[in-house]
Amino acid sequence: xxRAQDGVLHVLLWQRAREPHRNRWxxxxxxxxxxxxxxxxxxxxxxxxxxVHKLSHVEQLSVFSEPARVPxxxxxxxxxxxxxPADVDPxxxxxxxxxxxxxxxxxxxxxxxxxxxxxxxxxxxxxxxxIGFALAPAEFTISELRRIYSAALGYEVAATNLxxxxxxxxxxxxxxxxxxxxxxxxxxxxxxxFTQPDLEITDPFAVLRPPxxxx
Amino acid sequence: xxRAQDGVLHVLLWQRAREPHRNRWxxxxxxxxxxxxxxxxxxxxxxxxxxVHKLSHVEQLSVFSEPARVPxxxxxxxxxxxxxPADVDPxxxxxxxxxxxxxxxxxxxxxxxxxxxxxxxxxxxxxxxxIGFALAPAEFTISELRRIYSAALGYEVAATNLxxxxxxxxxxxxxxxxxxxxxxxxxxxxxxxFTQPDLEITDPFAVLRPPxxxx
Numbered sequence: 001x002x003r004a005q006d007g008v009l010h011v012l013l014w015q016r017a018r019e020p021h022r023n024r025w026x027x028x029x030x031x032x033x034x035x036x037x038x039x040x041x042x043x044x045x046x047x048x049x050x051x052v053h054k055l056s057h058v059e060q061l062s063v064f065s066e067p068a069r070v071p072x073x074x075x076x077x078x079x080x081x082x083x084x085p086a087d088v089d090p091x092x093x094x095x096x097x098x099x100x101x102x103x104x105x106x107x108x109x110x111x112x113x114x115x116x117x118x119x120x121x122x123x124x125x126x127x128x129x130x131i132g133f134a135l136a137p138a139e140f141t142i143s144e145l146r147r148i149y150s151a152a153l154g155y156e157v158a159a160t161n162l163x164x165x166x167x168x169x170x171x172x173x174x175x176x177x178x179x180x181x182x183x184x185x186x187x188x189x190x191x192x193x194f195t196q197p198d199l200e201i202t203d204p205f206a207v208l209r210p211p212x213x214x215x
Numbered sequence: 216x217x218r219a220q221d222g223v224l225h226v227l228l229w230q231r232a233r234e235p236h237r238n239r240w241x242x243x244x245x246x247x248x249x250x251x252x253x254x255x256x257x258x259x260x261x262x263x264x265x266x267v268h269k270l271s272h273v274e275q276l277s278v279f280s281e282p283a284r285v286p287x288x289x290x291x292x293x294x295x296x297x298x299x300p301a302d303v304d305p306x307x308x309x310x311x312x313x314x315x316x317x318x319x320x321x322x323x324x325x326x327x328x329x330x331x332x333x334x335x336x337x338x339x340x341x342x343x344x345x346i347g348f349a350l351a352p353a354e355f356t357i358s359e360l361r362r363i364y365s366a367a368l369g370y371e372v373a374a375t376n377l378x379x380x381x382x383x384x385x386x387x388x389x390x391x392x393x394x395x396x397x398x399x400x401x402x403x404x405x406x407x408x409f410t411q412p413d414l415e416i417t418d419p420f421a422v423l424r425p426p427x428x429x430x
Contacts, residue, residue, distance in 0.1 A: 032280065032291070034289055035282055037280040037281050037282065038278050038291070039280075060277055060278060062275055063253050063275060063278060063293045065254075065293070067250055068251065076253070076293075077248070078280070078291075078293075127416060128343040128416060136326065148314045174308060178236055189325065201342060201343060202341060
């Protein structure tokens, strides 16, 4: 589960109380039950750590199946990418904490590799989808959004470019509202929202779309 | 394994000789061994059906894990999308055949659903990557490429649009060679190739890239 907060991308990890890899930090998860599919399973496992209604997006990431990835019995993991908006701070248990991705603690098994894969998937999707909706609050200033994109991408993004690209792609809408002006005065910053809160490819091969979709 | 041939997208299936679902058509695959990861496993399984060197692209598709998807012992499948170029016709065993996706025979288990998911992944990637390289011959005319894209996308694509978009994205290069002119005379058609034979996102969030990559 990833969240862009205070200009930094964080991952939710819990500290293992038992062997193997006691005291190391793990991604939330657990065994698949006989009566559930992997999507049901991950939502059940996550519900033990957080209120899953706080999750703005969940998708299958990849299977991790190195024979020796976990000591003992063969364990194949289906990893998911989950996102939480920047302004949501779900209650979490005492053994669980958000860690910055560029300062991870000692992690269990291949969970650092899985975390990096999740980050890379998020970065790729920021380039060709509207997935920013899942990291941002429901309404935000361009300056807030710039900070979130910069945190997720790992480099500074210009506010004017970001606004222009997302607007051109039809992903961003002005709400018509503004924040109160700051103590120094000046123009009060405008509030924006994403056009839709579901993942879509924002820049498809537009001219190749079937004629009916070209409206 | 998918291939765009004669203007139609095909999938490679084999006919089951034994129960369960005897005589129905299956995607190639099989059990994960203790000493291999899923990527090694799928290449081993495919090698039983075709010369895997003919595959131009392989990627993880998704996990299919409905508890009742296969009768008997619980079976979770990691599905892969494999692509074969239009001009490659690998030798296949007698129990195996290419089937058009819009006229599938009686399929085993959830393999029709997996096939549709593979088709949808391919279609999505045609919109934001250079994945056409994996469906096309090494060199091709725009008219041949148009036929391949139309087959994969499921609707007619205009040759001029296709050439313009792929060229603008830097995915397509003229080879400088032409085919011999047809019997009716006229300008001999130019031969093109893809710029690179590895998957890349061809239309990333360009203005958001780190400065060093903007060359």
